[in-house]
């Protein structure tokens with residue numbers, strides 16, 4: 634289940650002269666334990682355009698607040714920090730995965746296994762991409 638292929642391509646909403654293209658290669662939202670309102674999502678994003686993209690923010694209607702986090706080793710303790718200015722160079726792939734860069738959803742309500750959650754990533758350029766990720770059991 635976890636490695637089910639989830640392949641689709643999303644065209645960016647064009648608001649500038651650059652017709653950038655992005656593909657969500659794979660991704661999932663991990664179903665949080667019962668009584669927990671925080672969920673993590675993982676994703677692989679490919680930039681097939683010839684320009685670097687900078688990820689500014691992410692949102693989802695399934696959570697009160699969604700943000701990019703990275704895991705850092707602070708004096709031997711692993712801590713999650715808000716990740717800003719995540720760069721996605723031209724013709725490259727970025728991976729959000731457990732223990733590294735990931736998507737944090739705070740205040741999630743009633744996620745159902747095998748349902749889909751909507752996301753929108755906003756780029757510094759003002760462009761954005763919308764996509765769905767499946768909810769999978771941990």
Ligand SMILES: [Cu+2]
Nearest residue numbers: 702713736737
């Ligand atoms: Cu986190």
